[in-house]
Amino acid sequence: MSSQKNRHFRLRSRPVGMVQASNFDFVTGEVAEPAEGEVLVQVQYLSLDPAMRGWMNDARSYMPPVAIGEVMRAGGIGKVVTSADPSLAVGDTVTGLLGIQDYAVVKAKSLSRVDPALAPLPRFLGALGAPGMTAYFGFLEVCAPKSGDTVVVSGAAGAVGGLVGQIAKLEGCRVIGIAGGPDKCRYLTEELGFDAAIDYKAGDVFKTLRGLAPKGVDVYFDNVGGDLLDIVLAQLARHARIAICGAISQYNNTTPIQGPKNYLSLLLNRARMEGFVVFDYAPRYAEGVKAIAGWLADGSIKAREDVVAGLETFPETLLKLFRGENFGKLVLKVAD
Amino acid sequence: MSSQKNRHFRLRSRPVGMVQASNFDFVTGEVAEPAEGEVLVQVQYLSLDPAMRGWMNDARSYMPPVAIGEVMRAGGIGKVVTSADPSLAVGDTVTGLLGIQDYAVVKAKSLSRVDPALAPLPRFLGALGAPGMTAYFGFLEVCAPKSGDTVVVSGAAGAVGGLVGQIAKLEGCRVIGIAGGPDKCRYLTEELGFDAAIDYKAGDVFKTLRGLAPKGVDVYFDNVGGDLLDIVLAQLARHARIAICGAISQYNNTTPIQGPKNYLSLLLNRARMEGFVVFDYAPRYAEGVKAIAGWLADGSIKAREDVVAGLETFPETLLKLFRGENFGKLVLKVAD
Numbered sequence: 001m002s003s004q005k006n007r008h009f010r011l012r013s014r015p016v017g018m019v020q021a022s023n024f025d026f027v028t029g030e031v032a033e034p035a036e037g038e039v040l041v042q043v044q045y046l047s048l049d050p051a052m053r054g055w056m057n058d059a060r061s062y063m064p065p066v067a068i069g070e071v072m073r074a075g076g077i078g079k080v081v082t083s084a085d086p087s088l089a090v091g092d093t094v095t096g097l098l099g100i101q102d103y104a105v106v107k108a109k110s111l112s113r114v115d116p117a118l119a120p121l122p123r124f125l126g127a128l129g130a131p132g133m134t135a136y137f138g139f140l141e142v143c144a145p146k147s148g149d150t151v152v153v154s155g156a157a158g159a160v161g162g163l164v165g166q167i168a169k170l171e172g173c174r175v176i177g178i179a180g181g182p183d184k185c186r187y188l189t190e191e192l193g194f195d196a197a198i199d200y201k202a203g204d205v206f207k208t209l210r211g212l213a214p215k216g217v218d219v220y221f222d223n224v225g226g227d228l229l230d231i232v233l234a235q236l237a238r239h240a241r242i243a244i245c246g247a248i249s250q251y252n253n254t255t256p257i258q259g260p261k262n263y264l265s266l267l268l269n270r271a272r273m274e275g276f277v278v279f280d281y282a283p284r285y286a287e288g289v290k291a292i293a294g295w296l297a298d299g300s301i302k303a304r305e306d307v308v309a310g311l312e313t314f315p316e317t318l319l320k321l322f323r324g325e326n327f328g329k330l331v332l333k334v335a336d
Numbered sequence: 337m338s339s340q341k342n343r344h345f346r347l348r349s350r351p352v353g354m355v356q357a358s359n360f361d362f363v364t365g366e367v368a369e370p371a372e373g374e375v376l377v378q379v380q381y382l383s384l385d386p387a388m389r390g391w392m393n394d395a396r397s398y399m400p401p402v403a404i405g406e407v408m409r410a411g412g413i414g415k416v417v418t419s420a421d422p423s424l425a426v427g428d429t430v431t432g433l434l435g436i437q438d439y440a441v442v443k444a445k446s447l448s449r450v451d452p453a454l455a456p457l458p459r460f461l462g463a464l465g466a467p468g469m470t471a472y473f474g475f476l477e478v479c480a481p482k483s484g485d486t487v488v489v490s491g492a493a494g495a496v497g498g499l500v501g502q503i504a505k506l507e508g509c510r511v512i513g514i515a516g517g518p519d520k521c522r523y524l525t526e527e528l529g530f531d532a533a534i535d536y537k538a539g540d541v542f543k544t545l546r547g548l549a550p551k552g553v554d555v556y557f558d559n560v561g562g563d564l565l566d567i568v569l570a571q572l573a574r575h576a577r578i579a580i581c582g583a584i585s586q587y588n589n590t591t592p593i594q595g596p597k598n599y600l601s602l603l604l605n606r607a608r609m610e611g612f613v614v615f616d617y618a619p620r621y622a623e624g625v626k627a628i629a630g631w632l633a634d635g636s637i638k639a640r641e642d643v644v645a646g647l648e649t650f651p652e653t654l655l656k657l658f659r660g661e662n663f664g665k666l667v668l669k670v671a672d
Contacts (some may be wrong), residue, residue, distance in 0.1 A: 061604055230595070244603045259566070259595030267580045267611030268398055275603030 006031045008101030009072045009314050015056055017254040018322065021315035023056070024072065032105045033082070039111070040082035041094060041104045045307070046332040047075040047125040048318050049159075050223075053251040062277045071099040072314075076334075077114070077124050078104070088113065095124055100314050102334060118293065120305075126159050126329030127292050127303035130278055134245060135163035136288040137281040140171075142243040142274050143219045147172030150213045152232055155223030156197065157184035159329035160245060163292070164221045165194050166301040173219070176212050178205070178228060180324045187327070192302060206231050216240070216269075224249045226258050233262035240271035252322055304328030342367045344437030345408045345650050351392055353590040354658065357651035359392070360408065368441045369418070375447070376418035377430060377440045381643075382668040383411040383461040384654050385495075386559075389587040398613045407435040408650075412670075413450070413460050414440070424449065431460055436650050438670060454629065456641075462495050462665030463628050463639035466614055470581060471499035472624040473617040476507075478579040478610050479555045483508030486549045488568055491559030492533065493520035495665035496581060499628070500557045501530050502637040509555070512548050514541070514564060516660045523663070528638060542567050552576070552605075560585045562594050569598035576607040588658055640664030 009024045034040045055066050055073050066073050076098035080088050085108035088094065096111040098104040114124050126132065138160075145151060151168040155161040156177025165175045165188065177188040177197045185197035196212045198205055209217075209231060216237030222229055225247025232242070250257045266273060281288070295301040306326045308317045311334045320326045345360045370376045391402050391409050402409050412434035416424050421444035424430065432447040434440040450460050462468060474496075481487060487504040491497040492513025501511045501524065513524040513533045521533035532548045534541055545553075545567060552573030558565055561583025568578070586593045602609060617624070631637040642662045644653045647670045656662045 225600075244600065246603070247600055250600075257597045257600060259597035259599055261593045261595035263595055263599070263609070264561075264580065264583055264586075264593060264611070266609060267582070267613065268396075270610075270612050270616060272608050272610035273599070273602060274606075274608035275600070276606055277603065280606060 004031050004103065005029065006101055006103045007311055008099065009311075010069055011056060011066045011072055013068065014058055015053075015252070018252040019053060019056065019315070019318060024315055026312065031103045034084040034105050037085050037107055037109070038105050039080045039085055039088050039094075039108050041078040041098060041106060041111070042081045043076050043078040043098050043102055043104055043311075043334045044336065045077050045122050045125055046098065046100060046311075046314075046334060047129065048314075048321060048326075048330040048332055049075070049130070050246055050248045050251060050321055052318065053322070062279065071101055073097055074100050075125060075130060076104075077121050078335075083108070085109075093121070095129065100311070100332075102311060119296075122305040122307055122329065122331040122333075123296075123303060125331055126305050127163060127296060127301075128289055131159035131329055132163055132292045132303075133281060133285055133288045134278040135160045135167060136292060137278060137284065138243050138245050138276055139164045139167055139219075139221055141281070142276050143221060143241045145171045145173050145219055149173045149218035150176070150215065150237070151219040151221070152176045152178065152209070152213070152217050153221040153223070154178045154200075154228050154232075155246075155248060156188055156194070157327055158223060161221070161223055162188070162192055162304065162328060163301065166192055166295075168219070169193050169195075170295065170300060176209070178224075184327065187304075200228060206234070209235055219243075221245060222247070225260075226250055229260045230262045233260055233265045236265050236269040236271050238269050238271075240269055242271065242273040244273060244275040248322065305331050307331045307333050309333040340367050340439065341365065342437055342439040343647055344435065345647075346405055347392060347402045347408055349404065350394055351389075351588070354588040355389060355392065355651070355654060360651055362648065367439045370420040370441050373421050373443055373445070374441050375416045375421055375424050375430075375444050377414040377434060377442060377447070378417045379412050379414040379434050379438055379440055379647075379670045380672065381413050381458050381461055382434065382436060382647075382650075382670060383465065384650075384657060384662075384666040384668055385411070385466070386582055386584045386587060386657055388654065389658070398615070407437055409433055410436050411461060411466060412440075413457050414671075419444070421445075429457070431465065436647070436668075438647060455632075458641040458643055458665065458667040458669075459632075459639060461667055462641050463499060463632060463637075464625055467495035467665055468499060468628045468639075469617060469621055469624045470614040471496045471503060472628060473614060473620065474579050474581050474612055475500045475503055475555075475557055477617070478612050479557060479577045481507045481509050481555055485509045485554035486512070486551065486573070487555040487557070488512045488514065488545070488549070488553050489557040489559070490514045490536075490564050490568075491582075491584060492524055492530070493663055494559060497557070497559055498524070498528055498640065498664065499637065502528055502631075504555070505529050506631065506636060512545070514560075520663065536564060542570070545571055555579075557581060558583070561596075562586055565596045566598045569596055569601045572601050572605040572607050574605050574607075576605055578607065578609040580609060580611040584658065641667050643667045643669050645669040
């Protein structure tokens with residue numbers, strides 16, 4: 001592999017407001033050799049996630065920030081091309097934090113081996129990866145759904161939201177998705193089996209939700225924060241549960257985060273709002289993967305990936321997330 | 337009793353911003369006769385609570401608003417002077433919603449009989465009344481404290497906060513109270529046994545809390561909302577629990593409620609924020625009263641009432657709450 005070059009994106013500067021191409025350096029370098037306990041992975045697909053915006057800030061979080069000059073952190077899937085660890089062989093397909101680059105040298109024990117015959121590779125970054133686990137554990141554990149509950153999910157056409165809604169349907173809930181634009185809304189009701197969809201870019205979301213959930217919202221799975229969180233807070237049912245999965249509407253703010261001014265609805269409705277981080281469920285991922293793979297196999301749920309080709313497109317492709325342009329799990333294709 | 341007059345405060349107008357004396361009419365009328373199933377109660381003490389501000393708004397809540405022209409709602413304790421119901425006799429001491437007046441005609445079944453020999457009457461409106469139940473069930477049920485937890489309580493020198501901190505000490509927690517002024521802070525540490533107190537009117541509360549709780553806050557019992565909620569959110573420990581009991585800093589706002597801009601700390605710390613209404617625990621009040629009465633009797637906890645004499649002082653006395661001037665449970669003395 002030493003004749004190959006490794007193209008990679010390094011964090012040049014921390015974004016102020018919306019992330020920009022100029023926050024990265026696109027550099028071509030040599031492919032490194034793995035030291036003992038490491039492997040060299042050729043990256044095939046990379047996962048682009050809202051959380052990446054947070055990793056670019058110099059702030060305390062559940063992971064340290066990406067350092068200036070460091071390869072931009074990203075989850076991915078690829079093939080082992082050189083192994084200096086007995087646990088992985090050349091040709092193995094692995095997932096883990098590979099970074100925005102063609103070739104990654106990583107510790108073998110930080111990777112998970114997957115069977116590429118089980119699903120198309122991008123799916124291991126979506127329904128069978130972190131977004132799938134986020135939907136499965138975040139919804140079932142944090143939201144504690146009951147059959148008959150009215151469930152609202154924002155970012156419903158995204159990687160996590162689409163799965164949350166479908167799992168909620170399997171649990172016997174009534175599901176309302178919030179997404180941007182008629183195409184996504186049609187996808188939710190016609191393809192994914194949501195009971196209703198609200199286009200947050202059109203009409204009066206508060207009134208539309210009131211009409212669709214006249215008895216209030218039992219569960220809200222929130223990916224976006226901002227005004228939508230306040231709208232749902234104002235329409236909670238008694239003993240409602242809100243899972244705070246993310247707040248993509250706020251990640252590129254230059255002003256302080258918009259706090260939910262209707263939070264006292266938690267008091268009025270004896271409701272709770274709870275945050276979670278999917279990595280905490282890592283010891284139970286096998287359970288989640290088995291469940292989702294089973295539902296995919298028997299047609300109970302559908303998954304969709306939005307695959308964009310070309311490592312070099314990374315900064316522009318990442319922006320699709322924050323513009324709400326992705327449709328399903330956003331994946332960057334680096335190599336076949 | 338027909339020779340007596342009934343002085344009472346009626347809601348004249350809904351406050352905009354801070355409640356004012358002009359929002360009430362102070363009227364003298366005849367004492368009514370109880371119909372069948374009702375009793376006439378001579379009011380002795382009335383409970384003045386932050387929640388009364390919410391009842392004055394024309395907004396959906398856990399109770400209907402007080403109507404314009406209606407006697408202002410308030411909990412109280414008094415003596416039955418005429419009974420038209422077999423369950424209560426003349427001379428019985430009862431608690432319930434009596435209203436801001438000298439004499440109340442109320443349904444017998446809406447009242448609870450208490451034994452006046454067990455405690456001074458104002459205490460039945462404080463530690464042995466709704467504030468006591470709020471502290472007991474709100475802290476033990478919603479906050480799920482564990483021995484060794486660092487517990488922060490705001491409004492700590494108020495009726496609820498002082499009890500929460502003392503119950504937390506009994507549960508083996510480290511307790512930090514937030515209150516206004518050196519007298520209240522000294523009371524918390526020297527009289528009530530809090531480990532530390534923070535005067536929110538002096539110095540940098542964020543830094544002081546960081547120094548007192550370097551490993552973060554496990555439990556926050558919030559009575560005030562506003563900036564203090566954001567300060568504590570920013571310093572949560574993993575798996576922290578926040579009980580939303582009230583938000584007295586926000587009740588007289590003319591601007592929208594200040595939402596907690598640091599709410600994403602719930603995600604980072606896998607924490608939850610939960611609201612509650614004490615009336616939901618009514619079926620278990622006997623348990624709460626027994627526990628608190630026991631602790632009072634054996635000296636494990638202390639209760640303090642701030643008694644102001646004179647029904648006619650009601651509007652001005654109520655303002656003590658919102659100015660943070662009360663010290664312990666605020667009670668209006670109407671008659672001996």
